[in-house]
Every structure is written in structure tokens, then in C-alpha cells.
Amino acid sequence: MALVHSSIHKLGSIITRVNVRCFSTPVIKQQVKKVDEKNIKKSVFLSQSKDIYTNLALEDWLYKNFDFTNHHVLMLWKNDPCVVIGRHQNPWLEANIPELSHITDNGVKLARRNSGGGTVYHDPGNLNMTFFTAKEQYNRKYNLEVISRSIFREYGLKVEINPREDLVIREFKQVSGTAAKIGRPSAYHHCTLLVNANKVDLSQALHKQDVNIKTNATQSVKSKIMNLCEENPHINVDKLGTAVGWEFMRTTAITLQDGGMELANQQWGFHKVNPTEQWYPGISEIRDQLQGWEWCYGKTPKFTVSRSFAVPDRLTCSGPEDLKITLTVESGLIADVSLYVPPGLSSSGFAGEANVITHLKGQRFEEEVFNNLELSLGGLVNDRDKFVTECLKQVVTSV
Incomplete structure (x- = not known):
């Protein structure tokens, strides 16, 4: 040298x-x-x-x-x-x-x-x-x-x-x-x-x-x-x-x-x-x-992220209340989804904590997972479905 x-x-x-x-x-x-x-x-x-x-x-x-x-x-x-x-x-x-x-x-x-x-x-x-x-x-x-x-x-x-x-x-x-x-x-x-x-x-x-x-x-x-x-x-x-x-x-x-x-x-x-x-x-x-x-991303330690969303008046008849979403992420993948659905948002009257969006589990925690997502949640239909889907998307894009 x-x-x-x-x-x-x-x-x-x-x-x-x-x-x-x-x-x-x-x-x-x-x-x-x-x-x-x-x-x-x-x-x-x-x-x-x-x-x-x-x-x-x-x-x-x-x-x-x-x-x-x-x-x-x-x-x-x-x-x-x-x-x-x-x-x-x-x-x-x-x-x-x-x-x-x-x-x-x-x-x-x-x-x-x-x-x-x-x-x-x-x-x-x-x-x-x-x-x-x-x-x-x-x-x-x-x-x-x-x-x-x-x-x-x-x-x-x-x-x-x-x-x-x-x-x-x-x-x-x-x-x-x-x-x-x-x-x-x-x-x-x-x-x-x-x-x-x-x-x-x-x-x-x-x-x-x-x-x-x-x-x-x-x-x-x-x-x-x-x-x-x-x-x-x-x-x-x-x-x-x-x-x-x-x-x-x-x-x-x-x-x-x-x-x-x-x-x-x-x-x-x-x-x-x-x-x-x-x-x-x-x-x-x-x-x-x-x-x-x-x-x-996949080496990230387990975490949970929670957000609340004000429900538009046009989608509820029970007064102001928030839709609450919690996502659990392990190894960069969505492991669990928990929603609190206000009573006035569900035509079937369903309310409370629910782990319902099973088809999201195992997907990467990224915006692309929602591009073609068809959400089926209890009695929610039309604009209500779209509102919940958009809220879920915002949970991901806000972090």
C-alpha cells in the first residue's frame, strides 16, 4: 500500500x-x-x-x-x-x-x-x-x-x-x-x-x-x-x-x-x-x-395505532359520536383490526368492539392494501362502508 x-x-x-x-x-x-x-x-x-x-x-x-x-x-x-x-x-x-x-x-x-x-x-x-x-x-x-x-x-x-x-x-x-x-x-x-x-x-x-x-x-x-x-x-x-x-x-x-x-x-x-x-x-x-x-419495515417491533373519527351528521341519527379504530401490527403486517362502531352508524344496530375485518390480517401495513379493498362490515352499506374504509386508510397514511 x-x-x-x-x-x-x-x-x-x-x-x-x-x-x-x-x-x-x-x-x-x-x-x-x-x-x-x-x-x-x-x-x-x-x-x-x-x-x-x-x-x-x-x-x-x-x-x-x-x-x-x-x-x-x-x-x-x-x-x-x-x-x-x-x-x-x-x-x-x-x-x-x-x-x-x-x-x-x-x-x-x-x-x-x-x-x-x-x-x-x-x-x-x-x-x-x-x-x-x-x-x-x-x-x-x-x-x-x-x-x-x-x-x-x-x-x-x-x-x-x-x-x-x-x-x-x-x-x-x-x-x-x-x-x-x-x-x-x-x-x-x-x-x-x-x-x-x-x-x-x-x-x-x-x-x-x-x-x-x-x-x-x-x-x-x-x-x-x-x-x-x-x-x-x-x-x-x-x-x-x-x-x-x-x-x-x-x-x-x-x-x-x-x-x-x-x-x-x-x-x-x-x-x-x-x-x-x-x-x-x-x-x-x-x-x-x-x-x-x-x-x-418487517423488523419493526410490535405496535398498535389508534385513531378516532367524527362521524358525519348525514351518516348517523344518534348524535355526535366517534368511530374508533385500533390496528395491531406485528413484523410490519396487520395482525388485528378493532373497531368501535357508534350505534347510529350501523343500520343493524350493531355497536361495540369487533374484530371483523379478517381479510386485512396478514397484509402489509401500507396504503396499497386499501386500493382494491371491498369492505363488508355488519349492516353498513354504501356511503357508510366508504366512510369506514376511508378511516382505515387514514390510520395507515397518517403514520
């Missing part, structure tokens, strides 16, 4: 193409032993993809196939607009699902990552970083300190680490999101820095109406956010990526000592990596799984 000996800001001018055999052939993992940090080398990988599913697949491929005992890796990557939820989250609770395809010209993708934590928004104005180490060498605060030092060294901007281990400016405006996966023998910590992200698109993608969802899924904590360019307009993603990469290589692997450019030039440098099947056999299968509905 070619070493990089000069500090140049533009990523394109400092990157050498990584040797395929060296980095894309699976490495047999060995039992992790205590390692002298002087024997640990570092590399910075720069993904040439901007597709969220491809980058998550590359991350997973490296995690499963590399031995990081004596080789720590920082992967830098950017994505086209997307919402990325944690492994144990509910996408209908975290993202504005009905509007994602309309927010940008090419829409906003939704992805579920393998790590836990909360939801983040990515676009080309974010710098994404994944720090790979052996499990015994995992240290999230170490990684955040490297990032913080690089921003201060390059721009004189003080970014602090708060008690929740997020990067913040002036103790309250968050500029990062962070999560991790710790396994055996490898671990990784990834985070995203808001550099010049489109905050309008971010707000629309994550905006949620007030809906009554009950779930045990991990829920994101809302925070005040800001872009780093709001503090220093000279900051951009590529230049910051270069700064973080050099800071990573000049810092000792475990003890956070600054070894300067002398240490940095002993490392294995910056490398473009091409996340394709040719370079990483099996990565296409991983990507297909990460993009699939069964992973993005």
Missing part, C-alpha cells in the same frame, strides 16, 4: 486506489489478544458510493470479514438523501413515511441499520464516519475526541462531547448522531456530522403528526441541531473528511496521544474503496437484504 506523506485538503488528490487483494479478500478472524498499540496500523477508507444500502452493506461486510486486532480502520462515506433508523426502531414513528418520496427530486430513502440508537437524516451535507476496531479496543469517546480535535485543529472551532456522548456546540446544539455495534471479535462505532445538511428537507423527512402509537421500540430523543458551517462557513464535507482522517492517523491507537505527522506517515494512508461484488464478494446479497421491505 502506498503511504501518504503530504497533508492535502482535497480528498481526490490524496487518495490511492487500495489493493483489491489486500482489502477485499475475507480475513480469517483470530482470537483477540492484548496488543501493543505500537503494532497497530491505521487506514482511512473512502467509499465511492453514495447509496445508503451499499454503504451499510460495506460496513457490515468489513465488520464480518476483517480482523481489526492490529489494523484499525476509519471509513468515511456520504449518502444521497435518506432517513436511517436504528435496528430496534419503528419507521412509522420516526419518519414521515407518506412524504419521503416527495421531499427531493429523487425522494428520500428509508434504511434500517444493524446498530441500535436513534434516527438520523443523511444527505451530501453530512460526513459519515465508521471506526472499526477489535471489541477489546472499542472506545466511543476516543473516536469522538479524534473528531473534536480535528475540527479544532483545522478550523479553531470548539466542539464538545456531552454526557450522552454526542458532539455539541455551546453545550446545547447537536452536530452529530452516533451509534455502535459491539460483537466478537469486532466492533464499530459510526456517527454522522452535520456539516451543510439541508435542514428543511431534514425537518420534513423527520416531521411526524401526533399519532397514538403504543410500542416498546426504541424512540429517538429530539435535540436542537445545527450545521458546522453555521459556525464557520469555510467548513465543507471533503475538507473536514481529510482533517478527520489525518487526525485519526496521527493519534496513537489506544491512548489518544498526538504523534504528529511522523506517526501519521507510518500509517497505511487514505484509500478509495469501491463497494462492489468484485471487491467484496457477497456484498450484493447483504445490500439486497438491507434494502428489502422485510428488513426496513
Whole structure:
């Protein structure tokens, strides 16, 4: 591998193409032993993809196939607009699902990552970083300190680490999101820095109406956010990526000592990596799984969603009362439908809780399930049938 000996800001001018055999052939993992940090080398990988599913697949491929005992890796990557939820989250609770395809010209993708934590928004104005180490060498605060030092060294901007281990400016405006996966023998910590992200698109993608969802899924904590360019307009993603990469290589692997450019030039440098099947056999299968509905939506923990609808006067003769609907969703599929039907809405006089719409069970929790739905409910006919059907559809489209 070619070493990089000069500090140049533009990523394109400092990157050498990584040797395929060296980095894309699976490495047999060995039992992790205590390692002298002087024997640990570092590399910075720069993904040439901007597709969220491809980058998550590359991350997973490296995690499963590399031995990081004596080789720590920082992967830098950017994505086209997307919402990325944690492994144990509910996408209908975290993202504005009905509007994602309309927010940008090419829409906003939704992805579920393998790590836990909360939801983040990515676009080309974010710098994404994944720090790979052996499990015994995992240290999230170490990684955040490297990032913080690089921003201060390059721009004189003080970014602090708060008690929740997020990067913040002036103790309250968050500029990062962070999560991790710790396994055996490898671990990784990834985070995203808001550099010049489109905050309008971010707000629309994550905006949620007030809906009554009950779930045990991990829920994101809302925070005040800001872009780093709001503090220093000279900051951009590529230049910051270069700064973080050099800071990573000049810092000792475990003890956070600054070894300067002398240490940095002993490392294995910056490398473009091409996340394709040719370079990483099996990565296409991983990507297909990460993009699939069964992973993005079907892995959602069980939840219930309830809504009430005022019945129009023309459909009832018993005075104002609401139609109440509760849907139970398991693995992204409708498991149960419960309706409370006001007495005046049913020509047969039926009222009360009823699990009646059995043909909805097992269907995906999505608007398309109602496109050709013919609803038969007790004595309801004509406009009343249509009203109930529309209410059911609104339960799905409102979350």
C-alpha cells in the first residue's frame, strides 16, 4: 500500500486506489489478544458510493470479514438523501413515511441499520464516519475526541462531547448522531456530522403528526441541531473528511496521544474503496437484504395505532359520536383490526368492539392494501362502508 506523506485538503488528490487483494479478500478472524498499540496500523477508507444500502452493506461486510486486532480502520462515506433508523426502531414513528418520496427530486430513502440508537437524516451535507476496531479496543469517546480535535485543529472551532456522548456546540446544539455495534471479535462505532445538511428537507423527512402509537421500540430523543458551517462557513464535507482522517492517523491507537505527522506517515494512508461484488464478494446479497421491505419495515417491533373519527351528521341519527379504530401490527403486517362502531352508524344496530375485518390480517401495513379493498362490515352499506374504509386508510397514511 502506498503511504501518504503530504497533508492535502482535497480528498481526490490524496487518495490511492487500495489493493483489491489486500482489502477485499475475507480475513480469517483470530482470537483477540492484548496488543501493543505500537503494532497497530491505521487506514482511512473512502467509499465511492453514495447509496445508503451499499454503504451499510460495506460496513457490515468489513465488520464480518476483517480482523481489526492490529489494523484499525476509519471509513468515511456520504449518502444521497435518506432517513436511517436504528435496528430496534419503528419507521412509522420516526419518519414521515407518506412524504419521503416527495421531499427531493429523487425522494428520500428509508434504511434500517444493524446498530441500535436513534434516527438520523443523511444527505451530501453530512460526513459519515465508521471506526472499526477489535471489541477489546472499542472506545466511543476516543473516536469522538479524534473528531473534536480535528475540527479544532483545522478550523479553531470548539466542539464538545456531552454526557450522552454526542458532539455539541455551546453545550446545547447537536452536530452529530452516533451509534455502535459491539460483537466478537469486532466492533464499530459510526456517527454522522452535520456539516451543510439541508435542514428543511431534514425537518420534513423527520416531521411526524401526533399519532397514538403504543410500542416498546426504541424512540429517538429530539435535540436542537445545527450545521458546522453555521459556525464557520469555510467548513465543507471533503475538507473536514481529510482533517478527520489525518487526525485519526496521527493519534496513537489506544491512548489518544498526538504523534504528529511522523506517526501519521507510518500509517497505511487514505484509500478509495469501491463497494462492489468484485471487491467484496457477497456484498450484493447483504445490500439486497438491507434494502428489502422485510428488513426496513418487517423488523419493526410490535405496535398498535389508534385513531378516532367524527362521524358525519348525514351518516348517523344518534348524535355526535366517534368511530374508533385500533390496528395491531406485528413484523410490519396487520395482525388485528378493532373497531368501535357508534350505534347510529350501523343500520343493524350493531355497536361495540369487533374484530371483523379478517381479510386485512396478514397484509402489509401500507396504503396499497386499501386500493382494491371491498369492505363488508355488519349492516353498513354504501356511503357508510366508504366512510369506514376511508378511516382505515387514514390510520395507515397518517403514520
